[in-house]
Amino acid sequence: MTISMEELITVRNLKKYFPLQKGLIDNLLAKEKRFVRAVDGVSFTIQKGEVLGLVGESGCGKTTTGRLILRLLEPTSGEMLYHGTPLSSYSTVGMAGMRKKMQIIFQDPYASLSPRMSIGKAVSHPLAIHTDYDKAERKEICIQIMEKVGLTPASFLYRKYPHQLSGGQRQRVVIARALVTRPEFVVADEPIAMADVSVRALILELMGQLKEELDLTYLFITHDLATCKYICDRVAIMYLGKIVEIGSLDKVFKNPIHPYTATLLAAVPVPDPKFRRTEPIPTGEIPSAINPPPGCSFHPRCHFAKPECRINDPDLVAVDSDHQVACPVRSVSQS
Amino acid sequence: MENILEIENLSVHFPINIGTVRAVNRVSLKIKQGEVMGLVGESGCGKSTLGFSILRLLRPPGKIVEGKIVYHGKDIVKMNQHELLSLRGKKIAMIFQDPLTSLNPLFRIDQQFIETLETHEKGIGRKEAFKRAESMLESLGIAPERLLEYPHQMSGGMRQRIMIGMGLILNPDFLIADEPTTALDVIVEAQFLDLLNDLRKQFNLTIILITHNLGNVAQLADRITVMYGGSIAEVGAANEIFEEPLHPYTQGLLASIPNIKLDQPKLETMPGSPPDLVDPPAGCVFHPRCPRAMDVCRNERPEMIAKNGHLVSCWLYG
Secondary structure: OOOOOOEEEEEEEEEEEEEOOOOHHHHHOOOOOOEEEEEEEEEEEEEOOOEEEEEOOOOOOHHHHHHHHOOOOOOOEEEEEEOOEEHHHOOHHHHHHHOOOEEEEOOOOOOOOOOOOOHHHHHHHHHHHHOOOOHHHHHHHHHHHHHHOOOOOHHHHOOOOHHHOOHHHHHHHHHHHHHOOOOOEEEEEOOOOOOOHHHHHHHHHHHHHHHHHHOOEEEEEEOOHHHHHHHOOEEEEEEOOEEEEEEEHHHHHHOOOOHHHHHHHHHOOOOOHHHOOOOOOOOOOOOOOOOOOOOOOOHHHOOOOOHHHHOOOOOOEEEEOOEEEOOHHHHHHHO | OOEEEEEEEEEEEEEEOOEEEEEEEEEEEEEEOOOEEEEEOOOOOOHHHHHHHHOOOOOOOOEEEEEEEEEOOEEHHHOOHHHHHHHEOOOEEEEOOOHHHHOOOOOOHHHHHHHHHHHHOOOOOHHHHHHHHHHHHHHOOOOHHHHHOOHHHOOHHHHHHHHHHHHHOOOOOEEEEEOOOOOOOHHHHHHHHHHHHHHHHHHOOEEEEEEOOHHHHHHHOOEEEEEEOOEEEEEEEHHHHHHOOOOHHHHHHHHOOOOOOOOOOOOOOOOOOOOOOOOOOOOOOOHHHOOOOOHHHHHOOOOOEEEOOEEEOOHHHO
8 A cells, every 4th residue: 555645635624514494484583594514623634545434424424525625515614725735726617627636436326327328428528528638539548447447348338328237337337437537536425335235345346456556545435334444544433523533444443432433333233143242332313413412512422421521522632643532531541 | 943934935026018027036935933034135136025025015016926925824825905904014014114204294103103003903092002102112212202293303213113113013923124224324223223132022023134234134133044136045044154154145245245343355256246137047046146157057946955054055065
């Protein structure tokens, strides 16, 4: 693995609040505008050549974070740097040019491919937008990348339409389309969640292999910790719009300090009866991101919660090299 | 242990415009009283169709074309509508993947419980029915006051618990759970599996747990049935299936899933994709993807044979 110490992506205090629609009565009563705090002050860096896993349950803000980095959504506040240059400094046109370098693989290969566009057209479409290659050159590059992702025979599949392909092949098409402009950075948003069990391993292996061959950096968004363990170098755990723990995969998985991380890890159903879980799982579910609990947002479900957890919102604090945790209670008992 | 359900040579076909989908193809399976049977396979392997056939809830054009489903000595395939109505819910309950579409959004939870009870237990008073619903919510770990709420006021995990309560309110002895945790997040999923395990003891249930998640069956099932392309590949005790899988499909499947407890430098991959059930491959349905396929596999369909305490349908052992 080649991780140079060059920061490719830097995210500083990123926030995205989605305003809630107000009803007529709320307007008449001049009620305060309410927001869903989807992403609420997230900071991290991704080194070139690294795979950062962004893990959390549905609604924690992981997908929104991925889209913010590509500026598919505009942030409420905060900064994203790419090779040290703020992405907010690019104009709409400039940002469109950047998209050649920053791509996304979507979760649902059924929804993200146009049923009326042939595979060849879909995969070469980004080239038509971002490059000056002529039609023949585009086809050649397209066939190359299709072969690389295992869409063979490529010249045969080139003319096919999405409905003629299997689910696994469709996901490969989505990957090929993301990689055809030779990006440096790829946001992979649950790339295997929709795939069949026997196809998942193939897609994961392929993504690992492509990363090495094409020198890619991934932000790998997933809810599945086992997948994350397989492909990621570092991992960030999100809860209600905030990162509660971040660090190298080994440290976070072998020595989880935040109680939420520990719970998540314990809850993963292990595919082996030898590892039947015996420890109890805390009750309750993720609270609403509209009115998140004050203080640490995990405190209502936390076994270790102290009175101050209800008041102070903890920041990420380093507990080790490349291991930061937003839980003063557990971090102290560790050291 | 006595068999509560015996499926014999069951085939289910869906005639559609481009041909006939052979969703379930001559499947035989015995379920023992009190066990949790994990029914595992990928999408389209026929696991849900098999579950729906047991309650004769197949959607048209799906049809049972041959075989028997014997429950407590009676063949469900031959039952008339009247007998089916007293079977569904009362004897065999089923819960589905998506709890939001399975609950009526216009009725409060208590009304939905009471309706079920009044339909099946004629003469039960409203008060009595409400009491039964209250005690059911307690078994599910939900505060009884929440009976007065509507489904949209509840979280996903709570709705799925309500669904299972709705299934169990008539005291069935058999539960078919079709991907019950697929719509749930990992922590809620673990909570639900714990609940299922408690309820199983409390209500003396036999459960068929249909899922594509091998983690879930490993955590809960006593025995496992692996399905592929409308047929059963292998049946065996859960720990044996995981420890020593015999069928190449089971082996491939187990080696291809990331396991959080293990260090896996490389995952095994299975080339190809699941078969087209309109025109399934001749012989063994798995042979085009099988690393150990022989000539006989391409021509003849393997029968289920007993081997090391498993049942396996593979020519390697026959």
